[in-house]
Amino acid sequence: MDEFSLIAKYFKPLAASFAGSLNLSDDAAIISPPENCELVITKDAISQGIHFIGSEDPALIAAKALRVNLSDLAAMGATPLCYFLALMLPKNTSKEWLEKFVGGLKETQEKFSIKLAGGDTTSTEGRISISITAIGSVPTGKALRRSGAKIGDDIYVSGTLGDAALGLELLQKEEENDFFINRYLLPQPRIDLGMALREIASSAMDISDGLVQDLGHICTASNVGAVIYSDKIPTTNNQQLITALSGGDDYELIFTAPPDKKQAIEQISTSLNLPLTIIGNITNGKSLTVLDKNNNIIQIDKKGFSHF
Amino acid sequence: MDEFSLIAKYFKPLAASFAGSLNLSDDAAIISPPENCELVITKDAISQGIHFIGSEDPALIAAKALRVNLSDLAAMGATPLCYFLALMLPKNTSKEWLEKFVGGLKETQEKFSIKLAGGDTTSTEGRISISITAIGSVPTGKALRRSGAKIGDDIYVSGTLGDAALGLELLQKEEENDFFINRYLLPQPRIDLGMALREIASSAMDISDGLVQDLGHICTASNVGAVIYSDKIPTTNNQQLITALSGGDDYELIFTAPPDKKQAIEQISTSLNLPLTIIGNITNGKSLTVLDKNNNIIQIDKKGFSHF
Secondary structure: OHHHHHHHHHHHHHHOHHHHHHOOOOOOEEEEEOOEEEEEEEEEEEEEOOOOOOOOHHHHHHHHHHHHHHHHHHHHEEEEEEEEEEEEEOOOOOHHHHHHHHHHHHHHHHHHEEEEEEEEEEEEEOOOOOEEEEEEEEEEOOOOOOOOOOOOEEEEEEEOHHHHHHHHHHHHOOOOOOOHHHHHHHHOOHHHHHHHHHOOOOOOOOOOOOOOHHHHHHHHHHHEEEEEEEEHHHOOOOOOOOOOOOOOOOOEEEEEEEHHHHHHHHHHOOOOOOOEEEEEEEOOOOEEEEEEOOEEEEEOOOOOEEEE | HHHHHHHHHHHHHHOOHHHHHHHHOOOOOEEEEOOEEEEEEEEEEEEOOOEOOOOOOOHHHHHHHHHHHHHHHHHHHOEEEEEEEEEEOOOOOOOOHHHHHHHHHHHHHHHHOEEEEEEEEEEEEEEEEEEEEEEEEEEEOOOOOOOOOOHHHHHHHOOOHHHHHHHHHHHHHHOOOOHHHHHHHHHOOOHHHHHHHEEEEEEEEEEEHHHHHHHHHHHHOOEEEEEEEEHOOOOOOOHHHHHHHHHHOOOOOOEEEEEEHHHHHHHHHHHHOOEEEEEEEEEEOEEEEOOOOOOEEEEEEEEEEEEO
């Protein structure tokens, strides 16, 4: 199947109801932000052998590729609008693979109200590569940033941490546990949460590289320090503190807010049916300290932690 | 070098003067069109072994990756604004390769007044893949489209056709001819031409797949036919009619305009110092006919043409 037939059969239906896509029939798409809004744009790429094995259900590969980009939009408080897809496929890719992949895109589009606006499909002599550029909108000036955390702010995380890293470990050991494995394979971008936090959070980002590393980015961008309490970190079971502190791929949000926003945040938690847990506070200085339940410092490095 | 050091050292300087990039330090970029403008967005991917060999000067690979996207902006009449880069590199990629690649981006950015706004760098177990999303702006409603060609319009092309296909042939034969090879390796996106044609052309696109195929896209989108005269097609030498009709990678513009715009287009040609040649006319019906100098029909297929 040549590129034009491929686009007509598989991709035009994904773009059909988004006018700016120009039905994928022009050189580019034409996009304007909704009134009084600006655009939030992110681009993430995933590659076979690095981010996925290749033997997974193609629908899951597609869903994850789109969801990790949606998570960046969530982190900025944006409402999903449209996305561009670059799909680089080995020449022997089967029609079945492609159909399942497109099915995964379609399902994810519908779940998160985002449409295909354009892109490129090409063959590769290497392995499967997928690059997505996702575009959302946010009222002008209201995007959540990493840089707004203030001394005294509470530090919150959504959901539970460490599940995805455990899931990956189970997958690699070929053990079965659908809950943890799904948390790795199918991240839940916290779009509704990001939108609800627009006027409430002082800073936000998504946790893709691990709690400690990502909180470090907020501290650097905001020029502040932080203390977090290990026993307050929400986990699914009690054995996963290491992965909760340093495991990646959770795609939960970490955000900060002044203490007077606590009640508003509890209401958001209730209305979204999503735990939002205070795990520590923003401090002066530039250090990030993790305390255990006896207030002893836990020393962190990227690969894990050790008690003193 | 980890991803963060790589971004800090090589990519932040490319984004430094573009405020919407947020210094590549947040989850996404924030972008608004200039006043009374909309955004034109395109995404093209290139892959080692398919679009480039890999042994080329990395600066040229970078330049071409960005230029083919700029050519899509030119085809829509857009002014370049910013771009996103997804770079998938084998783990053994050298610092020298990366430095030259970044140098090629920098030079191209400066030449075409476009800035890096964001992206992703990741390793791959496969070969080099590069995906770029380029964003331009155009006064609202003024983008050039494929769909506006009208019966009786003149059909124009910029520059000369077939040079890039000849260049590729010479490269594959390991013959030397810098002019043709450069036309293949370093396409010239016709940004200034696209912008000048905003109020003048009735349709436009860039020629990446060959004159006949791409004019076919304009005819389909505009629901018209076309006749072109082979002896009017501008070529660098007389031996290259086949490649001029069907060779790809020229990245010249093909556009249509009513006959009363002829003088305005001649003025654009003069001011840009760029040949703009009438090669035929838009007709009723849906067929695309190529006539030789004796007005005999030349039969075209995608691989070339043959006389009756």
